[in-house]
Amino acid sequence: MQPFFLQGTVKPAVPFDKDADATALYEAMAGFGTDEDAINAILTKRSNNQRQEIKEAFKTKYTQDLVDSLKDELSGDYRKTVKALMDEPAVMIARCLNNLCQCGGDKMEIGLLEIIYPLSATDVLGIAAIYKETFSTVLHEDVSKSDTGPFKDVILNILVGERSSSIRVDTAAANDDADFFFKTKPEDWQLPNERVETLFGRASISQLRQTFTQADAANNLSLEKVMQDSKMDETQKAAFTVIFKSMCQPLGFYVDSLYWAMKGLGTDDDKLIRIVVGRSEIDLASIKKMFKEKYPTTTLAAMVEDDTSGDYKNVLIGIINADAAPTPAPTTT
Known part of the structure; x- marks a missing residue:
């Protein structure tokens, strides 16, 4: 039975300061090396509308395109996931x-x-x-x-x-x-x-x-x-x-799609990214719950942990567990 009330994992940050987030992202990419944890902490805990506001604030403050800056700093499936998060x-x-x-x-x-x-x-x-x-x-x-x-x-x-x-x-x-x-x-x-x-x-x-x-x-x-x-x-x-x-x-469709994207040899990363990012504000929390009910020996997060690695794994887990513990948004002083 399809649940009547569906929940996503990603919700708008409250309070929210687009300028503080833009500054934090700039600093995460400035100088030698990149602070991927700082990038994930912001992007996985902001709604898509808020990410669009951050993108505009970044452009205004630094005269640079945020997505281009992120793409220059990141690589592989991690870059694909961050790009998907930044797209409308x-x-x-x-x-x-x-x-x-x-x-x-x-x-x-x-x-x-x-x-x-x-x-x-x-x-x-x-x-x-x-x-x-x-x-x-x-x-x-x-x-x-x-x-x-x-x-x-x-x-x-x-x-x-x-x-x-x-x-x-x-x-x-x-x-x-x-x-x-x-x-x-x-x-x-x-x-x-x-x-x-x-x-x-x-x-x-x-x-x-x-x-x-x-x-x-x-x-x-x-x-x-x-x-x-x-x-x-x-x-x-x-x-x-x-x-x-x-x-x-409909919900079971996404549950099974995620399961079979990771089950067996190899991972369908494009499908995994598309569903995790695309359903994050719609019904990913409900998908996560049904996933555990249908496949009781594992969880969505556990399968992602086993099938992915590094910053790519961390950003996906950040989205999947975005509803677990709210991260306070940085504020300007």
Whole structure:
């Protein structure tokens, strides 16, 4: 059951002094060496809006761009994480989408679905506008050039605004579509399939949730479980899993995404950074709680500790545990 009240870990610092923070960050980078702990202590304990104010204060006081200064001082996945923290949320998502368009392949299509499928139609169009402003290219055109997978048309329909934004559910249509999933084999859901493509690319989030919930009830088993036990193509299974889970279990979707980003050999650092930073002010505290409930032998923080290292680890842990012990903001005297 999705919790009604969701909580992030990162909240606005109170009191907050943008000039004092700008000075502290400047001093952390001045001279020989960099005080990464000081950088983390500020950036992981300020809301995104506050970070934007710090960025402006830094520019005014030192006539330097704060993000450029940080990038010059930092490296690797640590630099990626700090850059994500300093971007406005929609810009961060636009950068993630652009990176996926550069890589192509199956990873691109699953990554695109993971990012855009949980978003409302309005949010997607807003991100598409930011994408054009940031990269001077059109998001759906970049995707069209790079994506050759079976879910390409579903993704493009969402990106160009074909997904309904209605909160009203067409009960008859939901019953009919649920009946389709109940009476057919998962192998017959696979794309290309005009009926499934239309539903996935055009139906509202409310409509999809009602359809999948009714199909689950008819099967007395989740569509995801029915599909996983089938002979469906593995790549399509991964895409269907994103769609089913992000609609029916939004919080669980992020819990599992984080778990599998770190489980096994290697770490999907791009996904880890995107979710930890992107959900930090929305529902990361709730994700952290559900993570422990679903995977009782570990915690989100413990897995991050095991899978990352150095300043990269410290900044991620700082975000994950930002709700644990408030850090007083520096004040000017």
